[in-house]
Amino acid sequence: MxxxxxxxxxxxxxxxxxxxxxxxxxxxxxxxxxxxxxxxxxxxxxxxxxxxxxxxxxxxxxxxEWRRTLPACVVAREGWTPWVPVHVPHGRHVHVEIELEDGGRRAATQVDRWVPSRIVDGQEIGEATFALPGDLPLGWHRLHAVVEGVEGEAVTTLVVTPQRLELPPALAHRRAWGLMTQVYQLRSAFSYGVGDLGDLADLATFGGAELGADWVLVNPLHAAQATPPMEASPYLPTTRRFVNPIYIRVEDLPEIAYLDAATRARVAEVAATGHALNDGATIDRAASWAAKRAALELVYAAGRSPRRQRAFDGFCVREGQGLVDFATWCALTEAHGQSWREWPEELRRPDSPAVAQFRDANEAAVDFFRWLQWVLEDQLAATQRLAKEAGMRLGVIHDLAVGVHPDGADSWGLADALARGIDVGAPPDQFNQLGQNWSQPPWRPDRLAELGYAPYRDMLRTVLRDSGGIRVDHVIGLFRLWWVPQGLSAKEGTYVSYDHEALIGILCLEAHRAGAVVIGEDLGVVQPFARDFMKERGILGTSILWFEWDGGLPLAPEDYRELCLASVTTHDLPPTAGYLELAHVALREELGLLTRPVEQEAAAERAAIAAVAEALARRGLPADPNEVAEFVASMHRYLALSPAKMLGVAVTDLIGDRRAINQPGTDKEYPNWCLPLSGPDGSLVTLEEITSASAPRRLARYLA
Incomplete structure (x- = not known):
């Protein structure tokens, strides 16, 4: 030891x-x-x-700290008058001014506060203190300090965030219920073996128009690798700023209508290959992307109308260097492999001359990958518009993963902001008793501040664009993260704390500007003050019926938090029908993930199910776990008695699916994130079958 x-x-x-x-x-x-x-x-x-x-x-x-004229970054709330330390050669005069986001200027006021000078690197340095005005507008501003006798000026980022993120009008006065789904599971007749944004739009419009749902929460749509093998987990993306092009609906591209007959026939031929993948027992992302990419390359090569080209050019300007770097990384992986750490040394930084030369020599490939992101932005906007036109008050709610793949685009492009030799994970808990290692490099808190939180802001803006909300997976990671040194087991890590005032504040600012709700997934080991802080800032928590207990009994519905998304299950548990059969216990026993005898684990789960049944019976609800469909409906009716602002229903629970989509703590031992939707008997279920079934409509009656 x-x-x-x-x-x-x-x-x-x-x-x-x-x-x-x-x-x-x-x-x-x-x-x-x-x-x-x-x-x-x-x-x-x-x-x-x-x-x-x-x-x-x-x-x-x-x-x-004293070598800096200004702090690395200043984050304050609206109405605050923070004091900012300014370090200057002792005795020198300094002027501090605020450059507002809109170009306006405001002066900061020096405070009469004496701080002893210090010798730093052989020079006497003093500290002046300046107070910022309390009426600064929300936004991203700049602090400028001009020091007497010093050439140039010091500049740092100043962010003014909301005191509280107010609920959007859709949630202000009544509850909103919605659907929860993994998009890639939504296979339809038009899918290439993987559900896409067209399928999501179909589900959203069905939910809004026919079920009365107000939102649909999806898995992270972040980009995966551009070449096979493509990472299956949506929670281990190559970048969180850009989107996975596997979700593009080829047939919805306007350019399809203008293709010549020969090209259209070739696209149709490729599409037939993609549609054949819908019969697969598991999701083959490599095959799906190969077919879809072939079709997309045909459409891209055919060109765009002048107005569409101008729209694409404008998108490239707005997304700037970040888009260029991502597209370049995609092209580099095709030439040199997925792991940038194994590339030639001169290509391992996005700002190197060798990378610029590669980009110039491969301009068409880089442009293609930029074009894919423009198409995704267009289709995501259309999906959100259709969802709201169908009656959804919030529309699509996106999920934000905790981190990124260690060999991915962000790890390459944002290398200086990430810690090396460290993986993010979670300590042991009831459902993962060996701890978890998610193989993701964490943000370095110090570097994130030095970068003015720009990478974090840019990522949030992409996820929040054209959405009704954002779910932050493992939101406690904005307070502290479990760092696991590489070479040690997951249980041998430790917590590293972050500036949660800054991270939560910026999240609130960007959500405020997008008119979105923020949901924090605050399950597992949580510092008590963190939930209080989230409530203070207007961020909803997450309550899962199986995890909510009070004195050994299921939490009474009236005791649930108002500011929360309440649901029966989550993607880290099997669908409720499977849970009632103890599928999760059998699976963890099979994979060697239990730390106590399986008989003891099964007995504890049976006792929990019995306690839930008693709680349902006390409310006059059907309470026989053997009547699975009715029992699942009762659990949702139980949650509907709570004050929770949001109530979620998993699509898997609508159709009686029993298979876990993910088993935490495993990698290749289980087909995580690779199982399509199936019914109670294990047969594949299509999106068309879901939208024509009676079960979703029956359950929806209890939730309106």
């Missing part, structure tokens, strides 16, 4: 908000090993190789 950290190392860790101990899911106090803390601090760019190095790093903490 690795020894505990020295007091000096523990003190340094505390300064960087790296936990040296924590309380686990069973209430046990746990100390973090020296090995883990050393690895985490090293990933933060610190030299902790010796006692002298540790001592020097402890001194460097204040030196780094």
């Amino acid at each position: 690795s020894p505990s950290p020295s007091p000096e190392l523990a003190d340094l860790a505390a300064s960087y908000r790296v936990a040296t101990d924590y309380w686990d899911w069973q209430g046990r106090h746990t100390e973090v090993s020296q090995e883990s803390i050393t690895a985490v601090l090293t990933a933060l760019g610190l030299d902790v190789s010796s006692p002298d190095a540790i001592a020097n790093e402890r001194e460097e903490i204040w030196r780094k």
Whole structure:
């Protein structure tokens, strides 16, 4: 067992908000090993190789701050008058001004506050304090500091965020219920083996017009690899800023109508190959994308009308260098493989001359990948418009993954902002008793601030564009993340805290501008204050019926939070019909994920189901777990008695699916994210069968 950290190392860790101990899911106090803390601090760019190095790093903490004229970034709430420290050569005059987002200028006021000067790198440095006005508008502004006798000026980002994200009008006065689905599971006659945005639009318009649903929550649509093999998990994308082109509906492209007969015939031939994949027992993303890409390349090569070309050009200008870098990465993976860490050294940074030369030499390939993102933006906007026209008050709600693939586009393009040698995960809990390792490099809190949170902002804007809301997976990651040093097990990690005031505030600002609701997935091990902070800022939490207990009994519906999305199940559990059959216990036992005997685990789950049945009976609801469809409906009716602002129904529960879409803590041991929708007997279910079935309409009557 690795020894505990020295007091000096523990003190340094505390300064960087790296936990040296924590309380686990069973209430046990746990100390973090020296090995883990050393690895985490090293990933933060610190030299902790010796006692002298540790001592020097402890001194460097204040030196780094005093070397800066202005802080790395200032994030404040509307109405606040924050004090900003400004470091200048001792005795020099300094003028601080705010450049507003709209181009206006405001002066900051110096505060009469004495701070002792310090010697920094052989020079005496003083600290002046400036107060910012309390009436600054919401937005992204800039602070400028001009120091007497110093050439140039210091500039930093100033973000003014809402005190509270108010609910959109669709939620202000009554509940909104909606559907929850994995888009790729929604196979229809037009799918290429993977559900697409056309299928999502069909589900949304069906839900809005015929069921009375107000929203549809989808899995993250973030981009995966541009070449096979394509990562199956939507929660392990290559980037969170751009979208996976596998979701494009080829036939909805306006250019299809203008193709010549020969090209149209070739597209139809490719489409037939794609449609044949709908009969597969599992989802083959590589085959689906190969067919769809072939069709898309034919459409792209045919060109665009002048007005469509102008729209594409405008999109490229708006998305700027971020889009160029992503498209370049896609082209580079085709030439050099998916792992950028194995590329020639000169190609491992997006700003290198070699990358610029490659981009110039492969202009058509880069342009094609930019075009795919423009098509996606267009189809996402159309999907949202159709959903709202069909009666949905919110429309599509998108999901934001926790992180990105270690070999992906963001890992390459945002390398300086991510910690190396570290994976994100979760400590052991009731449903994942060995802990989880999600193989994702985390943001470095210090670098994120130095970048003015621009990568985080740009990512949020893409996800929030043309949407009614955003679900933030593992929202507690905006407060603290479980960092797992590579080479250690998931349970040997530790927590690293983030500036949640900044991250939550920016999330609220961007959602406010989009008119969207924010839902935080706050399941698992959660700091008590985090839920209070989310409530204060107007962010909804997540309540799953199976996880909500009070004194050993299911939580009474009237005791649910108002600011929450309540549902019976989630994608990390089997559909409710499968749960009632203890499919999750059998699967975890088969995969070796249990830490107690299977008989004990099964008995505990049967007791939980019996307790839920008793709670339903007390409310006068059908309560026989053997009558699966009726029992599932009763559980949703139970939640409908709660004050929860949002009530979600999984599409899998509408059709009696029993198979888990994901088993946390596994990779290749189970076909995670690769199972299409199926009925109670395991047969494949199409979108057309869902929209014509009577079961969804019966359940919807209880939720309106």
